[in-house]
Amino acid sequence: MTEPDRAAPARVAVVYNPIKVDETRVRAAVDAAATNAGIADVLWLSTTVENEGQSQTREALDAGATLVLAAGGDGTVRAVAEALRDQDAALAIVPSGTGNLLARNIGIPLTSLDDACAIAFQGRTRAIDIGIATTTDESGASVDRAFLVMAGLGIDAAMMANARPQLKKRVGWLAYVDAGFRALPKSKKVRVGYSLDGGPTRLAHVSTILVANCGSLPGNIELIPDALVDDGMFDIAILQPKSIFGWLMIWRKVTWENRVLRKSALGQRIIRITDRAVRTELSYLRGSTVRLTVDVLEPFELDGDGVGTVTEVQLTVDPGGLKVRVPNG
Structure with missing residues (x-):
């Protein structure tokens, strides 16, 4: 509005x-x-x-x-x-x-x-819209924080935590690429429980789960092209690549298909043909409230900044x- x-x-x-x-x-x-x-x-x-x-x-x-x-x-x-x-x-x-x-x-x-x-x-x-993340740490203490673009748990949060401050100061967002290359070989799937809008809790082993208010990132990445900043909803991206090839499929999806192909009728037909293969690596959900739980402490990030480790996160939208x-x- x-x-x-x-x-x-x-x-x-x-x-x-x-x-x-x-x-x-x-x-x-x-x-x-x-x-x-x-x-x-x-x-x-x-x-x-x-x-x-x-x-x-x-x-x-x-x-x-x-x-x-x-x-x-x-x-x-x-x-x-x-x-x-x-x-x-x-x-x-x-x-x-x-x-x-x-x-x-x-x-x-x-x-x-x-x-x-x-x-x-x-x-x-x-x-x-503005997102509110209520995080709970190992002591059971809860903190409310606002976020504007996206919240993440998994390898993306590890990247934010591992980004070297001096490199970040010199080369900006590329520091996260450096952190990603260092985090990826050591990364393991995170067992996450997630529920949307008070529904049943589902379990997944993910590399990353992102709860987004909007979907454009640096580097010409359209992670979630249908995300709107004023629709009163979160768009959730669940990344579950099974191999390096899976990461390459996701990269192609967010840098080429979402950003370029989907803008034309021919491109959309191509996406429909290839989408089934990538769907097991990258899936999308929507909801106005999201609850995430993990068995052990995991790093968590808001709008590209690490905010510590959590055992549970409750995310809600404040529409407008x-x-x-x-x-x-």
């Missing part, structure tokens, strides 16, 4: 990660866009190692902000969104970092700081729970 913006925001705040962004460049681009929109006063709040943006966003809301720009990586965006959940204020993204997962799924430019800032101040406001700025048109 998209809402028209009838007036400039009463107060604007920027929550920024000083490690991820060039503060001088970001301030210049934001100030230029703010001036163009007739806004003189912008509140700047820096994240810290101890607080990734939740308390800074709440401070901005207390100061009367109706628009909060998140300038940083996916962790910063997720933290700001968590504090903006079910609030009247809107989130705007100034992309930085390695993945920019939500930005690429809602059409925010990744290579033009000026264009991203222009959308922040003069774009449309769209209500999108977040307002974001998106391009006009």
